[in-house]
Structure formats: C-alpha cells, structure tokens
Amino acid sequence: KEEWVARARRIEQSGYSTLLVPDHPAEQLAPVPAILAAAESTSSLRVGSYVFNNDFRHPVMLAKEAATLDVLTGGRFELGPGAGYDRLEYEQCGISYDPAIVRVRRLEEAIQIVKRLFAEEPATFSGNYYTINNLSGFPKPVQQPHPPLLVGGAGKQMLSLAAREAIIVSLGAKALGDGSGLDVTDTTPAATTQKIEWIRQVAGERFNALELNIIVYAVVVTENRSQAAQQLVGRFKATEEQMFTMPHCLIGTPDQMSEDLQERRERYGISYISVFEDSVEAFAPVVARLVGK
Numbered sequence: 001k002e003e004w005v006a007r008a009r010r011i012e013q014s015g016y017s018t019l020l021v022p023d024h025p026a027e028q029l030a031p032v033p034a035i036l037a038a039a040e041s042t043s044s045l046r047v048g049s050y051v052f053n054n055d056f057r058h059p060v061m062l063a064k065e066a067a068t069l070d071v072l073t074g075g076r077f078e079l080g081p082g083a084g085y086d087r088l089e090y091e092q093c094g095i096s097y098d099p100a101i102v103r104v105r106r107l108e109e110a111i112q113i114v115k116r117l118f119a120e121e122p123a124t125f126s127g128n129y130y131t132i133n134n135l136s137g138f139p140k141p142v143q144q145p146h147p148p149l150l151v152g153g154a155g156k157q158m159l160s161l162a163a164r165e166a167i168i169v170s171l172g173a174k175a176l177g178d179g180s181g182l183d184v185t186d187t188t189p190a191a192t193t194q195k196i197e198w199i200r201q202v203a204g205e206r207f208n209a210l211e212l213n214i215i216v217y218a219v220v221v222t223e224n225r226s227q228a229a230q231q232l233v234g235r236f237k238a239t240e241e242q243m244f245t246m247p248h249c250l251i252g253t254p255d256q257m258s259e260d261l262q263e264r265r266e267r268y269g270i271s272y273i274s275v276f277e278d279s280v281e282a283f284a285p286v287v288a289r290l291v292g293k
Contacts, residue, residue: 087179
C-alpha cells in the first residue's frame, strides 16, 4: 500500500492532472480499490480507468462501482470503458474472445445502460446482449449528468462509438486481427489524421466539445534525438525521420518535447496526453513546462 500511495503522491506533486489505472488480470492492482486509494492519498489529482474491460464485468455493476468511486473521490473520477483486445487475457479467464464488431456492439449497449443508471429515473433496457428491468442506479454520481466518459480506440467502429457517447476520445494503435497485440504501424501522422476525421464526421456539431487524448507509447529524454530514433525504428517499423513526427512518440529534450506537443495540439487538436508508468518521471519536466499553456 505504501508504495502505491507514494506513487500517487509523486504523480500529483509532479504536476500531472490525472492518474489512470488499467484493467488487466495480470500483475497489477485491481483498478477500483487502487483508484480509490490514489484519490484518498492526494488532494486534487483526478483519477480514472484506462480502461475497464467491458467483458470482465456486467454494466450494472460497472455503473455502481463508477458512481461509488465518483462519490468517494468527491467528483474526481473519469470513467473509461473499453471493448477488450488481448486474446490471451480472455483465454486465461475462460471468456469467449468474440469478433471485434461483437465486442464493440456489446460495449455500446453497456454504455447505454451505465448512462441510464446514472440518471434519476429507473432504467429499463433490452438489447442483443443485456437486459435490465426498472432498475434504479445507486448511488448517483457527484458529477452530473455523469463522470466524464473516456472511450478510445483506433478502428472506425470504436472511434465512431466514442464520438457519439464520450466527452474524451482517446487515440491508440489498433489491435492486431488475431488479438495478439497492437499494430505499431497504425501510429503515423496519416493514421492519426484519418482517425480524427472519423471522429469529426460522427460527432458533428459536438466535435468541438470533445477532448482528444493520445497514448504516447515511447518517451525518450535525450540530447541525441537521432540515436534515440534509430533505436526505435525497428519497434515502430518506421524510418528515423518518421519517428520525430509520430504522434505516439516523444523523443528529445524536455523543451523539444514541449514544442512537439504544442505543435501537435495545433495540428490535431490533441490536448490530453497519456504516458505509461515507466515514463512518468522522465516526462515530469515536460508537464512542468506545459502546465497552464
């Protein structure tokens, strides 16, 4: 516990605005109690899920857990549900790994149920995957009409769902068709532009109200950008020059990274940056430079 609490406090003290917790059956703390412990050990840090795998829990219970977290954190919770992508996790848990379109449609129904349970009136829903009858959600979230909803992905179906239902839309790399991981070639400027256009087309008039988030898969703080880029070309299947413009990578000094992020905000409209735990310390000087900008 002490290690997790200390980590949350360091993240807050470093200037980060939000701590997001993943949802995997492997070696990590369970997200709900970890999120609550992080919130209780900090004063202003927002907390959230990135992302609850929809197939690991029923949406009725997800709504209850999310609303409870929002109440117990004093309205600092962000809800991120997802459709799942890792076949191995499903096999390990004995859960059927359905085709992507089925998992996305099931998530869409789950989001409808969660939103209805956040509302004041009793909820009734009948879909292809879930049915609830005259159920009142309790507790009700502090944030109204509900905690900020983060939905992310890379494919057109998932991003269209996000554009319709979420307020935060996260851009990631698409999952490989066999469920064995992520397609690193789906992280280019062209791919990012296409994803944002899909979001824009579906969101319509509400596009300007959306916040665009991106996952940064590689953060390399260095004075020698060229050498660092050369070390990443194999991982991302790109050229050295392409590495410097890849929206999911940051290479260089904190000042160079700050400039890159501001340029990408102008180009893509991305204002919410997520880094992995092993990059938190290295990225902190960039956070300090960008706070308030």
